[in-house]
Amino acid sequence: MRIKVKPEDFIVYEVADIRPEPQGDFALYRLYKRGATTWDVIGDIARRLRLKASAIQFGGLKDRHAISYQYVTIRHGPKKDIKGKNYELSYLGQTKTPMSKARLKGNFFRLLVREVKISPEKLSREIALISRYGVVNYFDEQRFGSVKHGLGFAVKELILGHYERALYLLLAEGSQYEMKRTEAFRKCLKKNWPNFSACLDLAPSPWERRLLEFLASHKPSKRTFKRAFALVDREYLLMLCHAYQAYIWNETVKLYLKNLGLKLLPVPYLLGELLFYRDFPEELTEAILGTKIPLPSPRLILDQPLKELMEEVLRLEGIDGLEKFRTLAKGATFKTYPREVAIIPQKLKYETVDQNKVWLEFFLPKGSYATIVLKRLFLLPETN
Structure with missing residues (x-):
């Protein structure tokens, strides 16, 4: 299976509870982007308008290797279109409240899957199974870009x-931006750590420069490195926190499904393997399609069976229970919310192009990954 060979192969339409109103303080736009990250596009728009990136509100991050359409608002923004190298920002009108994750309902996908090895008959059967039994709602590799270094x-x-x-992992091995953009900076840090002053001129953002200036002017110590986290970009730090929560959630759900006694099939991914079912007994419908498991947080209150499963995962990570799932670094917090164990893609359709290509269309609620649906559909091993 190959996807995202070209941006035109992976098209995402954001669905949100927002529309132009007769009046309002926020300019509403439809952002079209191709082959660029949401962060990079927002950064370019902010530079053009001489604004802070935080002044531009949006619902979610969209894949770089795709064509995507999403909503953006800017308080007292210009009532005009803006065109950049990889994007077009189309003015739609005004609205009284800004765009946010809370207004995001989900995404509609149109995807071309290449080099698939599945007969039309089997594809039709698998589509029917997914439409009836759903797909485990795992976080996929896009959420874990910060640990691609292994x-x-x-x-x-x-x-x-x-x-x-x-x-070190945050600065020298990861990046908030496109990795190529920060390659020289990260190479410098790896070579010179902890001589931070040697890399000051390569810092790709103001916050990274301020952070290096702080580290260069203080004696290296546990206290210094702990205090330094107060200078890390807050949104980036929260994104890293959420990535680790997502990993713990994935591992907890795998244990949960095993405990239900399901026949589970492995599919490799960046952090090991994901476990999928094809179907399940009718009596487990509520336990799978009607159950939500929250992301880990030190204040999380769970029923004892679920708590034991999540804490088993944490112990394997060297963390002694949910109450220890916390940091003493400023800004590194763990927000929790309930996430469906499994979801059923809506409006699921397919069209065979030839023996090796299939177009797929479906809608997923916010936070769910189209690539997980594709893994379930095309990558499950054969069983007797």
């Missing part, structure tokens, strides 16, 4: 009190 989660090290290691 060295682990910066936030895990932060929880364990390994502040220098956490900072």
Whole structure:
């Protein structure tokens, strides 16, 4: 299976509870982008309008290797279209309240899947199974871009009190931006750590420069590295926290499904393997399609069976229980919310192009991953 060979193969339409109103303080736009991250486009728009990036509100991050349409608002923004290298911002009118994650309902996908090895008959059967039994609602690899280096989660090290290691992973091995853009900066840090002054001129953002200036002017120590986290961009730090929560959630759900006694089939992914079912007994419908499991948080209150499963995952990570799932670093917090164990894609349709290509269309609620649906549909191993 190959996807995203070209941006035109992966098209995402954001669905949100927002529309132009007769009046309002916020200019509403439809953002079209191709082959660019949401962060990079927002940054370019902010530079053009001489605004802070935080002044531009949006619902969610869209894949770089795709064509996407999403809503953006800017308080007292210009009533005109803006065109950039990889994007077009189309003015729709005014609205009284800004765009946010809360207004996001989900995304409609139109995807071309290449090099598929599945007969039309089997594809039709698998589509029917997914429409009846749904798909496990795992977080997919896009959520874990910060650990593609294979060295682990910066936030895990932060929880364990390994502040220098956490900072090294955050700065030298990861990036808030497109990795190529920060390559020289990260190479410099790896070569010169902890001689931070050597890399000051390569810092890709103001916050990273301020952070390096702080580190260069203080003696390296556990206290210094801990204090440095107060200078990390807050949104980026929260994104890293959420990535680690997502990993713990995935592992908890795998244990949950195993405990239900389901026949589970493995599919490899960046952080090991994901486990999928094809179907389940009728009596487990509520336990699978009607159940939500919250993301881990130190204040999370769970029923005992679920708590035991999540804490089993945490112990394997070296963290002694949910109450220890916290950090002492400023800004690194763990917001929790309930997430469906499994979801059923809506308006699911397919069209066979030839023996090896299939177009798929479906709608998913916010926070769910189209690539998980594709993994379930095309990558499950054969069974007898």
